[in-house]
Amino acid sequence: MNEDEIRSRLLAMVKDLAPPTDLAGQVLRSSRRRRVSIGALVPLCLVAAVWGTGAVLADSSRNVPPSPDGGVTSEGLQRHRCPTGWMRHENGRGDLSICTPPNWTFQNEAAAGLVSPAVEFAVGSWRFKPGGGCAPTKALRHVPPDGAFFYGFEYQSNNARTSTNFPRRPSHFKLGELGGPFECLGVRTYLILFRQNDRYFQVHVKLGHSADSKVRRLVLRSLDSIELMQ
Amino acid sequence: MARPHLEDLYREHSAAGYRLAHLLMGDPELAADLLQDAFVRIFSKFQDLRDPNSFRSYLRRTLINLSNSYFRRRKLERSHQERGRAEQIFRPPDPDERREVDEWLMRLPQRQRAAVVLRFYEDMSESDAAEVLQISVPALKSLVQRALKSLRKEVSG
Numbered sequence: 001m002n003e004d005e006i007r008s009r010l011l012a013m014v015k016d017l018a019p020p021t022d023l024a025g026q027v028l029r030s031s032r033r034r035r036v037s038i039g040a041l042v043p044l045c046l047v048a049a050v051w052g053t054g055a056v057l058a059d060s061s062r063n064v065p066p067s068p069d070g071g072v073t074s075e076g077l078q079r080h081r082c083p084t085g086w087m088r089h090e091n092g093r094g095d096l097s098i099c100t101p102p103n104w105t106f107q108n109e110a111a112a113g114l115v116s117p118a119v120e121f122a123v124g125s126w127r128f129k130p131g132g133g134c135a136p137t138k139a140l141r142h143v144p145p146d147g148a149f150f151y152g153f154e155y156q157s158n159n160a161r162t163s164t165n166f167p168r169r170p171s172h173f174k175l176g177e178l179g180g181p182f183e184c185l186g187v188r189t190y191l192i193l194f195r196q197n198d199r200y201f202q203v204h205v206k207l208g209h210s211a212d213s214k215v216r217r218l219v220l221r222s223l224d225s226i227e228l229m230q
Numbered sequence: 231m232a233r234p235h236l237e238d239l240y241r242e243h244s245a246a247g248y249r250l251a252h253l254l255m256g257d258p259e260l261a262a263d264l265l266q267d268a269f270v271r272i273f274s275k276f277q278d279l280r281d282p283n284s285f286r287s288y289l290r291r292t293l294i295n296l297s298n299s300y301f302r303r304r305k306l307e308r309s310h311q312e313r314g315r316a317e318q319i320f321r322p323p324d325p326d327e328r329r330e331v332d333e334w335l336m337r338l339p340q341r342q343r344a345a346v347v348l349r350f351y352e353d354m355s356e357s358d359a360a361e362v363l364q365i366s367v368p369a370l371k372s373l374v375q376r377a378l379k380s381l382r383k384e385v386s387g
């Protein structure tokens with residue numbers, strides 16, 4: 001096989017490939033977020049250098065012109081409808097929401113005292129109680145045989161973000177293989193990592209030992225309903 | 231000269247960038263991730279680019295650099311992971327569509343693969359490809375030769 005043949009084979013390999021259609025929006029949103037945050041820091045630093053006092057700093061921060069992109073909070077939640085009978089819930093900061101099946105329990109502070117990573121959402125098929133050290137272990141250890149519990153937290157530090165591979169959020173989540181037992185949790189769970197709009201999440205799903213495929217589908221459907229405000 | 235809009239740049243260069251990323255990574259999901267990271271990285275410092283009209287070159291170089299970083303990180307992580315899981319990354323998306331060159335390309339060490347892709351897919355000169363990979367021209371030639379040697383061996387074997 002000569003070089004021309006290799007060239008034409010390589011071209012043929014990728015001829016019809018195109019990037020995912022939703023990638024453009026994600027790229028542009030992430031780029032704007034970065035530029036907004038950098039753009040907002042520059043005038044602050046300049047004013048601080050000129051005036052050098054805390055009082056002036058406070059004044060100058062009020063004078064920062066609004067970003068042309070409107071900042072990260074201007075776009076609002078793009079709400080999709082929950083399935084009939086389901087309820088949408090928000091995390092503590094109001095920048096993430098999720099739909100849950102009727103009669104399932106949602107909490108956004110499932111592990112008391114956990115500051116970082118903070119639990120953004122915890123969902124159980126029964127009325128679970130919050131509590132645990134570095135994970136909502138109370139709920140994890142009391143999943144009913146036919147029930148399910150899942151929770152997710154968001155990475156806040158850059159170190160954590162770069163230490164593990166976070167794939168882009170898929171169009172539909174899958175549970176994959178049972179993993180663990182993981183640190184803090186003490187039980188085996190389905191681990192899901194994903195990133196979306198420059199935010200990084202880890203989700204653990206624990207199914208009861210006799211949970212059927214219907215429960216599994218409800219969990220996945222609920223996870224698919226996660227929406228982020230970007 | 232007015233700077234082009236980011237949306238226009240994405241529209242113009244994303245398909246070519248994705249194809250290059252796909253050849254470098256061998257996986258559609260990883261290629262999409264790589265492309266997203268590359269665009270975000272370039273766009274976030276777009277005002278500082280010396281020549282916005284050379285966007286294709288910036289994108290190509292950024293994709294190569296990010297793929298290098300990815301495989302370096304993977305290499306470190308792989309020693310801590312089970313072997314089977316790491317190997318899954320390099321499987322072409324659809325086994326039925328596997329072709330000889332696809333498999334050969336994906337089995338090449340990452341540096342050889344990047345050299346082959348730049349030389350034969352991107353059709354770059356040896357000196358340009360060497361510059362993008364930040365290696366000398368003889369080193370690039372060596373990478374390409376070793377890759378071709380393995381292909382010939384595979385075809386004849």
